[in-house]
Amino acid sequence: MKLSRSQILEFLSENGFIIIFIIWCLFLAIVTPPFRSISNLMTVLRQASIIGIVAIGEMLIVLMGSGMDISLASILGLCGVSAAMLMVAGWSLPAAVCAGVLLGGLVGMINGLMVTRMRINGIVVTLGMMYALEGVGFVLTKGQTISGPTVISLAPLSRGYFGPVPVPVLILFFFYAVAFYVLNYTVFGARSYAVGANERASWLSGINIDRLRLLSYIIAGLLAGFGGVMQTSRMGSATGGMGSEFLFPILTAVILAGVSLSGGKGKILNVLIGAIFLATIANGLILLNVPIYIQKIISGVILVLALSLDRLRNIGGRA
Amino acid sequence: MSAKIEFHNITKVFPGVKALDGVSFAVETGEVHGLVGENGAGKSTLIKIISGALNAESGEMLLDGKVFHPAGPQDSIIAGISSIYQERSFLPERNVMFNIMLGREKGSSLGRLDFGEMKKKCREVLKLLHSENIGLDLKAGDLKAGQKQILEIGRALVQKSSVLIMDEPTSALNLEERESLFQGIKRLQAEGMTIIYVSHRLEEIFRLADRVTVLRDGKWIQTSRINEINKDDLIKAMVGREWTGSFPSKNAEPGKPVLEVEGLSGKSFRNISFQLRQGEVIGITGLAGSGKEELGQALFGAYPIIGGRIKIAGEEISPTPWTAIKAGIAYLPEDRKTEGIIQSLSVRRNISLPILGKLSGLIGNIRIKQERELAQSWVDQLGIKTPGLEQVCENLSGGNQQKVVLAKWLASRARLIILACPTQEVDVVVKFELYRLISELSRKGIAIILISSDLPEIVGVSRRVLVMRNGEIAAELESGRVESETILRYALGQAAMGGA
Numbered sequence: 001m002k003l004s005r006s007q008i009l010e011f012l013s014e015n016g017f018i019i020i021f022i023i024w025c026l027f028l029a030i031v032t033p034p035f036r037s038i039s040n041l042m043t044v045l046r047q048a049s050i051i052g053i054v055a056i057g058e059m060l061i062v063l064m065g066s067g068m069d070i071s072l073a074s075i076l077g078l079c080g081v082s083a084a085m086l087m088v089a090g091w092s093l094p095a096a097v098c099a100g101v102l103l104g105g106l107v108g109m110i111n112g113l114m115v116t117r118m119r120i121n122g123i124v125v126t127l128g129m130m131y132a133l134e135g136v137g138f139v140l141t142k143g144q145t146i147s148g149p150t151v152i153s154l155a156p157l158s159r160g161y162f163g164p165v166p167v168p169v170l171i172l173f174f175f176y177a178v179a180f181y182v183l184n185y186t187v188f189g190a191r192s193y194a195v196g197a198n199e200r201a202s203w204l205s206g207i208n209i210d211r212l213r214l215l216s217y218i219i220a221g222l223l224a225g226f227g228g229v230m231q232t233s234r235m236g237s238a239t240g241g242m243g244s245e246f247l248f249p250i251l252t253a254v255i256l257a258g259v260s261l262s263g264g265k266g267k268i269l270n271v272l273i274g275a276i277f278l279a280t281i282a283n284g285l286i287l288l289n290v291p292i293y294i295q296k297i298i299s300g301v302i303l304v305l306a307l308s309l310d311r312l313r314n315i316g317g318r319a
Numbered sequence: 320m321s322a323k324i325e326f327h328n329i330t331k332v333f334p335g336v337k338a339l340d341g342v343s344f345a346v347e348t349g350e351v352h353g354l355v356g357e358n359g360a361g362k363s364t365l366i367k368i369i370s371g372a373l374n375a376e377s378g379e380m381l382l383d384g385k386v387f388h389p390a391g392p393q394d395s396i397i398a399g400i401s402s403i404y405q406e407r408s409f410l411p412e413r414n415v416m417f418n419i420m421l422g423r424e425k426g427s428s429l430g431r432l433d434f435g436e437m438k439k440k441c442r443e444v445l446k447l448l449h450s451e452n453i454g455l456d457l458k459a460g461d462l463k464a465g466q467k468q469i470l471e472i473g474r475a476l477v478q479k480s481s482v483l484i485m486d487e488p489t490s491a492l493n494l495e496e497r498e499s500l501f502q503g504i505k506r507l508q509a510e511g512m513t514i515i516y517v518s519h520r521l522e523e524i525f526r527l528a529d530r531v532t533v534l535r536d537g538k539w540i541q542t543s544r545i546n547e548i549n550k551d552d553l554i555k556a557m558v559g560r561e562w563t564g565s566f567p568s569k570n571a572e573p574g575k576p577v578l579e580v581e582g583l584s585g586k587s588f589r590n591i592s593f594q595l596r597q598g599e600v601i602g603i604t605g606l607a608g609s610g611k612e613e614l615g616q617a618l619f620g621a622y623p624i625i626g627g628r629i630k631i632a633g634e635e636i637s638p639t640p641w642t643a644i645k646a647g648i649a650y651l652p653e654d655r656k657t658e659g660i661i662q663s664l665s666v667r668r669n670i671s672l673p674i675l676g677k678l679s680g681l682i683g684n685i686r687i688k689q690e691r692e693l694a695q696s697w698v699d700q701l702g703i704k705t706p707g708l709e710q711v712c713e714n715l716s717g718g719n720q721q722k723v724v725l726a727k728w729l730a731s732r733a734r735l736i737i738l739a740c741p742t743q744e745v746d747v748v749v750k751f752e753l754y755r756l757i758s759e760l761s762r763k764g765i766a767i768i769l770i771s772s773d774l775p776e777i778v779g780v781s782r783r784v785l786v787m788r789n790g791e792i793a794a795e796l797e798s799g800r801v802e803s804e805t806i807l808r809y810a811l812g813q814a815a816m817g818g819a
Binding site: 181182185186187188190191193194197198200201202203204205206207208264265 | 619621639640641643644645650652657658659660661662663664668672673675676679682683684685687727
């Protein structure tokens with residue numbers, strides 16, 4: 001079948017970053033043989049797991065036209081710290097994990113209530129929440145690193161293997177399978193896309209937008225909480241500022257995936273690919289022995305390249 | 320007269336539809352050229368091609384005898400072609416001056432704005448349009464609909480356009496505003512401007528146009544001098560067959576009460592009480608600002624209520640759109656393109672959206688097969704022209720988008736349907752199709768509220784008429800016994816109160 005120019009542009013505009021991703025992977029596969037090993041693939045996926053899981057929640061917020069949730073990385077940090085402290089305080093492992101995750105959901109609910117009840121802009125609410133939570137994290141830890149043998153007992157969650165596959169990678173794929181199903185085949189998913197595309201028309205179609213949006217913030221909070229527990233498990237310890245390094249990767253994964261920042265458009269599997277892409281950039285640059293500051297520059301260039309291909313469609317004009 | 324714009328074999332294809340098929344005709348310099356046709360005939364597409372928003376697949380356009388091939392809207396504007404679309408383009412937060420001068424701001428070489436020069440230019444333009452009363456410092460968003468239109472015409476003048484394209488310019492205007500727009504158009508014509516005028520309101524075409532071109536299914540049918548054609552022939556050319564519009568008969572036997580409204584008050588209406596029975600069609604009319612649209616929204620829970628009660632089948636409901644839908648109410652909003660459908664979603668999903676809950680299983684999973692069958696049955700019943708259920712709505716013509724909205728609410732199996740100005744911007748054939756549908760639905764026992772300012776329609780379709788004025792019911796009339804003029808008098812407040 002012959003594709004027209006506009007169809008190709010359309011495809012590129014939604015999936016263009018994948019082409020850059022593939023080129024980058026091919027490049028790495030050729031120049032650094034270690035990149036090709038299964039164990040390295042698993043390393044990459046493991047590195048993508050936390051960002052990928054939290055990005056599901058971020059995608060949901062963006063998809064529903066709520067702007068962005070800037071507080072997710074801080075929720076991650078707070079929940080990681082809380083889980084670690086509860087373990088130190090002698091809570092059982094499942095109890096501490098659940099408490100960490102639920103705490104994330106609670107913070108998400110506070111975000112959601114401020115957005116839906118008080119009608120404060122979502123970006124403003126979560127920006128404030130980000131600062132507040134970082135403060136809370138440092139107050140709780142008193143600036144110390146929380147660690148100890150009980151914290152290390154969390155390790156299987158992120159360091160364990162199931163056959164050849166690391167546990168976090170299994171968790172990652174499981175979450176994406178669920179998210180894919182929910183977004184594409186359930187009422188909740190259908191309504192999320194509708195609300196993001198046209199809030200007024202959705203409301204007039206009987207969709208309780210506030211309830212749906214509140215739910216999206218809670219889900220995003222729960223996922224961020226889970227990400228926090230995983231990060232504590234990975235590090236074997238927790239610090240007050242442990243979330244901040246995740247802020248930009250989470251947003252980048254969603255933006256790379258081409259999720260429309262005005263809502264209503266986006267593919268969940270592209271977010272997964274976006275998260276993995278980010279991990280391969282870091283992984284590849286380390287394998288190539290690129291100095292740390294140069295790594296940042298190259299990361300920036302690759303990201304801009306990937307995003308610019310996405311925007312090809314707009315070259316024709318702004319009609 | 321010489322030709323200003325010539326079209327030779329213009330063809331434009333959208334996925335699944337030929338929007339324009341070998342269209343050729345000419346628009347002469349200095350004329351008002353009417354462009355008519357049914358929804359989906361290709362008028363909007365043709366206009367978008369002239370204004371550079373779309374490119375034709377094949378064919379040629381000549382401007383002043385030279386080949387003209389705009390790559391984008393900018394090219395058309397530079398060539399002197401301005402368009403005023405149905406969807407307005409102005410900056411609501413900026414003042415009148417910046418809006419008129421948009422893209423033609425005057426300034427020094429260093430970029431400092433020359434406010435004096437800009438104001439002078441604006442005043443000249445507004446004077447020409449007899450609209451000096453519009454203050455240059457007013458925020459554009461605060462202007463009345465008619466003034467916004469003037470503002471855009473003013474911009475076209477500043478851009479020194481020689482061609483002005485107007486697409487349904489009167490749809491948002493009241494009588495008075497319409498009148499002043501017509502005079503503005505005559506004045507522009509006297510200045511030598513060529514005007515292409517698209518409208519569903521044939522009386523406007525007959526009043527303004529020198530010549531009129533008819534498109535049908537993307538094809539050119541005819542171009543005639545306006546004084547050589549009458550309205551019936553014009554409609555015949557648009558429809559492609561003999562056509563007479565007559566109202567279907569009304570359902571004479573309403574059943575049990577469906578809706579009872581008691582003392583309902585909101586910001587734009589006060590103390591509204593009425594009853595509606597199964598199978599009854601009630602018309603609600605009134606001038607702009609009478610509160611009729613808001614009342615319709617309030618019954619659906621889409622407009623806040625301060626006091627009063629709404630009962631559905633004897634049970635009081637606290638209205639929000641979702642409780643209203645549960646209670647069996649459907650509401651077709653006035654602005655169907657932005658409020659009725661979701662452009663980026665498929666035809667299937669647009670139709671099923673209000674009843675997704677009913678189409679889903681235990682864990683909220685949508686039963687896709689059932690959803691598809693439901694959508695398909697409505698696409699067939701209403702004759703929605705779409706390449707398939709998965710087509711996104713933005714690729715459908717305006718008329719078919721409207722049918723999708725209708726399908727969506729008919730599929731919800733409502734017992735009460737509220738129609739807000741359903742025939743605005745709809746061509747005459749679809750209009751009467753809709754009247755027939757209303758009559759059919761009422762025979763099936765569905766109660767219908769028709770909100771409209773089209774008086775012949777109100778009289779022709781409804782059994783009872785509520786006339787609203789300043790947020791109150793000024794009269795409740797049996798529509799079989801009233802004429803449009805009586806209704807108008809109540810709407811204007813000139814009838815003796817309590818005399819009905």
